Amino acid sequence: MENQNYENAIKLITSREKFHICLGLDRVSQALELLGNPQDRLNIIHVAGTNGKGSVCAILSAILSCAGFKTGLYTSPHIIEYTERIKINRKNISKSDFADLITEISLLAKVNGIYLTEFELLTCAAYKYFADKETDICVIETGLGGRLDATSAINKNILSIITSISLDHTDRLGDTVEKIAFEKAGIIKNGYPVLISSGNKGFDTIKTVADKKQSDILTPCYKVNLLYENSTNYALYNNKKYEFSLLGLWQKENLELVFEAVRYLKKIGYDISENAVEKALKTVCWSCRMQYIKNCSLLIDGTHNPDGARMLRTSIDYYFPSAKKVWVYGSLTTKDYKKVMEILFKPQDEIYFYDFNYPSSVPVETLKELYPQANVITQKELEYLAAENKEALVIISGSFYMIGQILSAKGLFRNIAELDNIY
Secondary structure (H helix, E strand, O other), X not given: OHHHHHHHHHHHHHOOOOOOOOOOOHHHHHHHHHOOOHHHHOOEEEEEOOEOHHHHHXXXXXXXXXXXXXXXXXXXXXXXXXXXXXXXXXXXXXHHHHHHHXXXXXXXXXXXXXXXXXXXXXXXXXXXXXXXXXXXXXXXXXXXXXXXXXXXXXXXXXXXXXXXXXXXXXXXXXXXXXXXXXXXXXXXXXXXXXXXXXOOOOHHHHHHHHHHXXXXXXXXXXXXXXXXXXXXXXXXXXXXXXXXXXXXXXXXXXXXXXXXXXXXXXXOOOOOOHHHHHHHHHHOOOOOOOEEEXXXXXXXXXXXXXXXXXXXXXXXXXXXXXXXXXXXXXOEOXXXXXXXXXXXXXXXXXXXXXXXXXXOEOOHHHHHHHOOOOEEEOHHHHHHHHHHOOOOEEEEEEOHHHHHHHHHOOOHHHHHHHHOOOO
């Protein structure tokens, strides 16, 4: 019965009239008001940015959970199950709770003539779930942009955090860094501080918005250095060495933001011990973002824009300098996949394209026109490649929809998904 209710809820979410993006706050605000405005009962840290926002959310929520706070976490996209998007203390919402919320909110919206999109429906569910469970604090990741993103239907927050900004979703957010930064800065609330790196490409635009809203700008006080030795990753911060479970050179800037956010939270009364920080950094997991599965020399990362691709390639060459790189790639047509592949692939690499089932996926024939030396790989062939690989680094990268399809199949990848708590 639980699975049936869950499947029915998924059908509601993915129905044709809901499964699209329609930016704006009117619909979600109306629905939240009918639900009693649960978002007003939450202490929210709101995070936006082009790259890094998910990592910042994962790390910060892990620290708060380890510090003893009942911590809500709302992120997107999911890899396998929708329940991955809504967590408390790093545990996914149950399928039964998820189904009940989606059914209740869908019916309420329908009766009142409110046509919620998929993301708006999920956001209402997350805010109500966190309020009903009486969370102490919530870390909320924007879906797209910030100013008109459904998560921005809040009147206040504890802190806004804006991670690195670059060109992505230019069809909706604008074709310059300044335009995109303006949209991201929309999460800043009047009189509440915003945290941003001083080197952020959108810093000037964001500062202008913050000044108009009389919001203080916070910037990291200390630098972070990353050290990789004896197959262990470390973060060096303020003369202290922390074991850090997440790979990726881009985590340097993300950690600087997280450490500064912790400094600020402690300043306003949140009791966060060093032990909590140490434990969280050592154990935090952010699935399918430069996630390395050592026993089959497999790396999974859903990078999908040029800046993300540049950071991924640089990081792979840093952590695995001598390994042969074998790429398994697929993309959506809405992404700059030509530029991404140009950055990711080098002449000595082995390249495969994966034909995944999604309405806007790039046909493998189109990708092969750009890289005729590449081959198309099936699920069965990919399973064999990963299982038998001994020396090369197999990298599955590109669309999260493709990665989800690969991990959902029975066999090796499903086992990896289960072991690494992807869903």
